[in-house]
Amino acid sequence: MIYFTITAMQQIWLSLLSALSLRLVLPGGAEEGLEFPNFDGKDRVLDISERNYKKALKRYDLLCLFYHEPMPANKGLQKRFQMTELVLELTAQVLENKDIAFGMVDSQKDAKVAKKLGLEEVGSLYVFKDDRVIEFDGELSADTLVEFLLDVLEDPVEIINNAMELRAFERMEEDIRLIGYFKGEDSYYKAFQEASERFQPYIKFFATFDKTVAKHLSLKMNGVNFYEPFMEEPAVLPGRPLSEMDIVEFVTQHRRATLRKLRAENMFETWEDDMDGIHIVAFAEEEDPDGYEFLEILKDVARDNTNNPELSIVWIDPDDFPLLTTYWEKTFKLDLFRPQIGVVNVTDADSVWLDMSDDEDLPTAEELEDWIEDVLSGRVNTEDDDEKDDRVTVQMFCGT
Amino acid sequence: MIYFTITAMQQIWLSLLSALSLRLVLPGGAEEGLEFPNFDGKDRVLDISERNYKKALKRYDLLCLFYHEPMPANKGLQKRFQMTELVLELTAQVLENKDIAFGMVDSQKDAKVAKKLGLEEVGSLYVFKDDRVIEFDGELSADTLVEFLLDVLEDPVEIINNAMELRAFERMEEDIRLIGYFKGEDSYYKAFQEASERFQPYIKFFATFDKTVAKHLSLKMNGVNFYEPFMEEPAVLPGRPLSEMDIVEFVTQHRRATLRKLRAENMFETWEDDMDGIHIVAFAEEEDPDGYEFLEILKDVARDNTNNPELSIVWIDPDDFPLLTTYWEKTFKLDLFRPQIGVVNVTDADSVWLDMSDDEDLPTAEELEDWIEDVLSGRVNTEDDDEKDDRVTVQMFCGT
Numbered sequence: 001m002i003y004f005t006i007t008a009m010q011q012i013w014l015s016l017l018s019a020l021s022l023r024l025v026l027p028g029g030a031e032e033g034l035e036f037p038n039f040d041g042k043d044r045v046l047d048i049s050e051r052n053y054k055k056a057l058k059r060y061d062l063l064c065l066f067y068h069e070p071m072p073a074n075k076g077l078q079k080r081f082q083m084t085e086l087v088l089e090l091t092a093q094v095l096e097n098k099d100i101a102f103g104m105v106d107s108q109k110d111a112k113v114a115k116k117l118g119l120e121e122v123g124s125l126y127v128f129k130d131d132r133v134i135e136f137d138g139e140l141s142a143d144t145l146v147e148f149l150l151d152v153l154e155d156p157v158e159i160i161n162n163a164m165e166l167r168a169f170e171r172m173e174e175d176i177r178l179i180g181y182f183k184g185e186d187s188y189y190k191a192f193q194e195a196s197e198r199f200q201p202y203i204k205f206f207a208t209f210d211k212t213v214a215k216h217l218s219l220k221m222n223g224v225n226f227y228e229p230f231m232e233e234p235a236v237l238p239g240r241p242l243s244e245m246d247i248v249e250f251v252t253q254h255r256r257a258t259l260r261k262l263r264a265e266n267m268f269e270t271w272e273d274d275m276d277g278i279h280i281v282a283f284a285e286e287e288d289p290d291g292y293e294f295l296e297i298l299k300d301v302a303r304d305n306t307n308n309p310e311l312s313i314v315w316i317d318p319d320d321f322p323l324l325t326t327y328w329e330k331t332f333k334l335d336l337f338r339p340q341i342g343v344v345n346v347t348d349a350d351s352v353w354l355d356m357s358d359d360e361d362l363p364t365a366e367e368l369e370d371w372i373e374d375v376l377s378g379r380v381n382t383e384d385d386d387e388k389d390d391r392v393t394v395q396m397f398c399g400t
Numbered sequence: 401m402i403y404f405t406i407t408a409m410q411q412i413w414l415s416l417l418s419a420l421s422l423r424l425v426l427p428g429g430a431e432e433g434l435e436f437p438n439f440d441g442k443d444r445v446l447d448i449s450e451r452n453y454k455k456a457l458k459r460y461d462l463l464c465l466f467y468h469e470p471m472p473a474n475k476g477l478q479k480r481f482q483m484t485e486l487v488l489e490l491t492a493q494v495l496e497n498k499d500i501a502f503g504m505v506d507s508q509k510d511a512k513v514a515k516k517l518g519l520e521e522v523g524s525l526y527v528f529k530d531d532r533v534i535e536f537d538g539e540l541s542a543d544t545l546v547e548f549l550l551d552v553l554e555d556p557v558e559i560i561n562n563a564m565e566l567r568a569f570e571r572m573e574e575d576i577r578l579i580g581y582f583k584g585e586d587s588y589y590k591a592f593q594e595a596s597e598r599f600q601p602y603i604k605f606f607a608t609f610d611k612t613v614a615k616h617l618s619l620k621m622n623g624v625n626f627y628e629p630f631m632e633e634p635a636v637l638p639g640r641p642l643s644e645m646d647i648v649e650f651v652t653q654h655r656r657a658t659l660r661k662l663r664a665e666n667m668f669e670t671w672e673d674d675m676d677g678i679h680i681v682a683f684a685e686e687e688d689p690d691g692y693e694f695l696e697i698l699k700d701v702a703r704d705n706t707n708n709p710e711l712s713i714v715w716i717d718p719d720d721f722p723l724l725t726t727y728w729e730k731t732f733k734l735d736l737f738r739p740q741i742g743v744v745n746v747t748d749a750d751s752v753w754l755d756m757s758d759d760e761d762l763p764t765a766e767e768l769e770d771w772i773e774d775v776l777s778g779r780v781n782t783e784d785d786d787e788k789d790d791r792v793t794v795q796m797f798c799g800t
Binding site: 031035094139147154158160162167168268271279287289290292296329344346347348 | 495544667744
């Protein structure tokens with residue numbers, strides 16, 4: 001749905017949006033095979049109301065509803081609002097053959113529908129799949145949204161059949177993963193599958209019916225392992241066989257990892273899940289030897305402290321967020337060509353950073369742990385340096 | 401530079417572009433730390449001409465010139481043209497503190513400047529760094545461009561100091577990499593560094609001054625190893641010590657890999673570098689167990705055939721190109737939830753694909769090699785199935 005009558009100007013916006021990435025002129029050879037989509041101007045996003053929401057829910061494999069505040073009076077915000085619609089329109093077009101519908105729900109005008117559907121966070125996109133709801137609170141760009149929805153369309157449980165697939169599974173250390181061993185697609189497997197649907201696509205569920213694979217993972221029949229990101233040993237879920245609720249409860253309790261990677265698909269959700277108003281944030285480029293080394297130290301620290309519920313470090317790989325890199329450098333007064341770790345106050349983005357100015361000499365795991373202890377005890381905090389700055393200013397005033 | 405007088409409408413475009421990714425409404429908590437940049441409307445891109453190009457070359461660390469055809473008469477192309485400018489404007493804004501200038505060079509109006517600067521391919525961005533020119537022929541989006549330019553700003557040679565950094569180096573199997581062992585920053589190292597600048601950031605150069613690191617890599621003093629992507633053993637560059645030209649020549653001769661990954665930063669360049677008008681293309685999601693398994697088979701095949709100059713397989717991970725995934729599925733009539741391999745004719749995107757419909761049973765390395773042999777000998781080609789189709793059509797016509 002385009003919210004207003006389409007004027008000529010808006011049509012121009014539509015075609016503009018299309019060019020999220022574009023080639024101005026084809027090269028001499030005019031080769032084919034890499035054409036980025038252009039928005040075709042066709043309205044696909046629905047205006048959801050009490051009249052049509054039930055039908056939409058029934059009719060499509062996925063229904064994606066963007067829950068938004070009423071059209072703002074402010075011109076700048078209005079334009080952003082329209083851009084959001086256009087991101088949804090382009091996403092809808094790209095996924096046209098996939099049986100996905102898109103709609104907008106106004107928090108005021110459609111308050112009743114929102115309540116019935118359980119929509120709560122304005123600015124989030126809610127994805128309805130069968131009788132589940134999945135909240136998307138990530139970067140609202142067509143790339144991220146398309147990738148996310150393609151993940152949602154996949155089976156929530158991947159089967160691991162052989163040694164090679166097992167290797168693929170073992171490489172995914174950045175993800176929260178569960179794997180269960182079952183005789184086949186019996187009722188225990190079904191309970192596992194039902195649980196997986198509640199966390200798709202944020203938490204990855206795998207299963208195996210293969211004895212050798214299970215043995216390699218020390219999995220007993222109907223047993224389930226839980227892998228926290230970056231940990232070497234899994235936790236074994238207590239009890240066998242497990243009901244859907246057993247699994248859901250365990251995952252809910254353990255899903256905030258000691259070291260978690262910021263991802264475009266749920267970046268705002270992660271950021272909102274702060275620890276008493278702060279985040280310990282580590283910047284490290286995994287592709288860079290220095291960054292890789294620092295990350296390995298960080299993993300050691302996380303492994304040593306995995307049982308501390310007070311500790312959750314957000315790792316940001318600047319390569320994943322090129323448009324934010326210089327914003328972070330400015331906001332936090334950092335050089336992001338090198339690894340960094342600090343404490344960020346999420347209400348005002350005030351921050352303090354560990355001094356690692358000697359390039360050759362990253363901190364050891366012990367030094368890093370000492371510093372983290374200082375953060376958790378409040379000895380290192382974002383307010384201290386402000387006071388220092390104030391004091392310096394006062395002294396300067398006194399001196400003149 | 402904005403090409404025209406800024407009208408109210410264009411100002412709207414400017415602010416629209418900003419919202420490549422955006423949050424419509426801040427969440428309840430109004431947390432800070434993740435604000436995507438909004439284009440501020442300030443003109444930063446220069447209109448390059450004979451009068452100003454020398455000064456611009458001298459004044460900035462990097463000068464990025466977009467070489468383009470004259471403003472097209474066609475309205476649709478005009479809008480694309482303006483979007484390109486806006487992508488450049490946003491990139492310039494994001495990188496404002498980095499001493500990078502951006503400019504536009506018109507292939508007609510500025511033909512003389514273009515000739516002097518050696519600009520050749522219309523639609524490419526040329527980056528001037530010291531006395532080198534780097535051509536960017538990738539996805540023209542702000543993300544890709546910012547990431548690319550941040551890479552160009554880094555030192556062209558990374559030093560590997562210890563075992564952990566060595567591990568980081570060894571993990572980069574997707575990249576073309578060189579590593580040299582030198583006594584220190586002597587003239588042999590300098591020659592290596594000069595060579596590295598010619599390939600930055602597409603080919604990665606590393607050096608070590610550490611005996612243990614060198615020993616681990618079987619590197620002799622002043623020796624240089626060349627790692628083709630996905631190969632287990634490096635090639636040793638002939639001769640020691642090596643001049644800049646020795647290195648440049650070797651890299652130029654060996655840079656087209658047997659298996660190469662398509663990347664946003666040079667995707668069009670890769671696609672243009674076809675083999676007699678065709679590409680062997682493999683789709684495989686590395687994060688997916690099936691995709692991973694297929695990729696491992698593919699690597700085996702590539703390792704067995706690394707000395708065949710006729711063979712270069714383009715590996716595309718659909719996860720890297722969400723906006724192109726459904727376009728490829730449609731164009732090539734494929735299901736990209738599973739791995740695929742085929743031959744694509746780059747002039748018309750006509751293609752044939754290996755039948756791998758049985759999910760449980762990926763082809764073995766031998767089967768894949770047989771198929772590739774059939775492709776290289778022409779027994780499998782993109783025209784055969786067309787003929788078959790034609791024949792079917794003829795028969796149908798005869799039958800009626």
